[in-house]
Amino acid sequence: MPDGPTITLRILTETPNEAATAVLIAALDSSSVALQLGAVRALLQRRSFEGMRELVRRADSMPEAWRQTVHELHGRITPVVRELLDTDEAGRFERGCRAAIAFREYELMPVLIAMLEDDRHPFFQEAAATLIALADELYHDLATTRDERRRRDPQTARNHAVAALEQSVRRFAAHRRREPIEAFLQLVPRDNALLSRILSDPREPSFVPMLEMLQSSVQPGVLRLLSSFLDDGRPPTTGLAGALRRTDRRWVEHLLKRIGTEPSPAIRANLKHVTVIPWLVDVRLLDELDDAQQRSAVRMAAVSGIKRDALTALLETMLRVGKPEGRRAAVLSLAELKGPEIDVLLLRALRDDDPTVHSVALRQLRPRGVPGALTTLIQALDHSSAEVREAARSNLEEFTFRRYLPAFDLLEESVRRTTGTLVRKADPAAPARLLEEMQSAHGKRRMRALEIAAAMELVVALENAVVEAAGDGDHLVRVEAARALGQARSAAARDALDRLRDDVSFTVREAAEQSLRRIEQAGFVDGDLAAGSRFDDVEARP
C-alpha cells in the first residue's frame, strides 16, 4: 500500500485542478524530504509555468537532489528559462543564464549563439559566457558515466550543440566572436570535417582565432581535443604543433596524464615528428611535477624527435633532481642512447640511493662496455639491496657454476679461488649444484667437487656432505675431504679428521694431520660459525 506522501503527490500530479500548483509550491518548503522531491517532480510533470518559475527562482540554492530531478525531466523547464533570457532586464537575464547552467539547458545553446552574435543585444557578453559554461557542463556530462535513468543522452545533446556551433564558426567573419569557437573546440570530436578543414587552411577566417584558442584555452574539452591529436593517425599539423608549443602547467599535466606510463604506438609515431617541446627545459616546472608525471615526461621526451642534446639535458636534470619515478624513467631511457656523455650519466645513476635506479644502471654497464664495469658488478654482489645484487648477478652470467665446473681443471690454483668466490656470489644455485656433484656416482667427480668446495669456500656451508665424504670408499675422495675439512669449524669436522688420522692411506692421514694443524692454528672453536652459514638444507637435485 502506498504511503501518505505518495498518495498526496499522485493526486497533486494528476489532477487537472490548477489549485494543486500552489500546494506543490508550498510543498517545496515542507519539512518532509519525500514531499519536497515529489513536489519538484510533480511541478515539472504538470508543466506548470508558475511552479517551474518558482524552481528557476530557487536554482542557485536548490539541493543537488532537486537538480538531479530537473535533469531527469530535462526539457520541461526549458521554456521557463528561455522566457527569462528573452528580456531587457539585466537581473532577469542573469537569473536565466544561471538557471541555464544549473539545469544544463543545452537546448538553449542556439539561442545563446544567436544573442552573442548580435552585438546590439544588450547582454551578448553574458550570453557568450553562458555558452562557454554550458559547453563545459556538457563536456563533463560526456566525460562521466551516463546514468541510464536519465532521459537525456549527452551524446545527442553534443551532436545538436556541435551542429549549432559549426554554423556560428562558419559565420565568424560576420560576427568576429571567439566564444563559439572555444565552445566548438570544447565539444567537437577530433575527426570533425569542419575542424580539419579550418586547421588545414590558413585562409579560413577562423583559422587564426582557432589556433590561438588551441594554444591558450584552459577548458578541459579543448585540452582533451588537443591531446587527442596525438592519438590521431594523421593529425592536423597545425593542431599538433599548437599543442606541443604550449607551456602552461594545466596543459602539461593533461598531456602527461594522456601519455601515461608509456606512450601508445600512435602517440609515439606522432611524437617522433615533434622536434621542440619548450617546457622540457623548464626545470622549475619539471621539479613541481609529481612522480608519475615526471616518468611520463621522460618517456615522452625519449620517444619524441627532440634533439639529442635536449634529451640528454632532460635526463641529466631528472637524474639529478627528479623524484624516484622520474629518475627510474631517466635511467631506463639511457638504454636507448649511446655515447660517452650517456656513460657519465649512467655512472651517476650508480650512485643513486634508489635500488631500482642503481640496478637499472648496473644492467646497462656491460652492454655499453663501460670501463671498470666488471669490478663495479662484482662489488655490487655484496650490495645491501637484493634488487641490486640480482642485477649484478644477471650481468655476470659467465660466473655460473655450470661454466665454472668444466673449466675448473684448466684453471690455476689462484684463479680457481678468485673465480670460485665470484661464482659463489653470482650464482645462487651453486651450492645445490655442488652438492649434486659431491653425491655423484663417479669418484673422480666427487673428488673434484670437494676441491671446488674448498676453492669456493663452501666447505662450511656444505659441511655435512664433506664430513660424509670423509668416509668415502675411494681414498682419493677421502684425501680431498680431509683437505677441505681444513676450512671447517665444527666438532663433527674435527671428529671426522681425527678418524682420518687412522686411515689406511698414508696420503689421507697426512692430509688430515695438515687440516687439523690448520684448524688449531686458526684457533677455531667448536660451534664457531662466524664466517659463514650452513647449507644443511641444501638437497641434491633429482
Place this chain on the structure above:
Amino acid sequence: MNGVFGSWYWYVAAAVVFLAVWGATRFLRARAERPIDKPKHLFRDLCWAHDLTRREVSLLKSLAKHWQLATPSLLFVQPTHFDSAKLGAGWEPYAGRLADLRDRLFLSGLDEAATRA
C-alpha cells in the same frame, strides 16, 4: 421533386443534427480542456484519496482555520502544522488524533532514511 426522400426538409433536418452533434462535441471538449482552479475540489479529492472520515476531514478544516491557511489542502504537505505543541492548550484533547493523522499523511520510507542519515 418526387417522394418523401426527395423533399428538401430532409436535408435541413440532417444539417441540423450534424450541427447539433458538432456543437455538443466542441462544447464538451472545451469544457474538459478548460483549466479549473478549485481549491475546495482539490481538498475533497485529497481527503478521498487518503480515505479520511468525516471527523478527520472536519478536524483538518479546523486546523486549516487555526493556521489561517489559504486552502486546507496545504495541510497535506506541511507536517509541522500537526505538531500539538505548537497548537496550544486548546488542541490538547485532539493531540492523539492529530498524531495519528500526521502519521497516515506523512510517514514515508524516504523521510525515515533521511532522518537516520
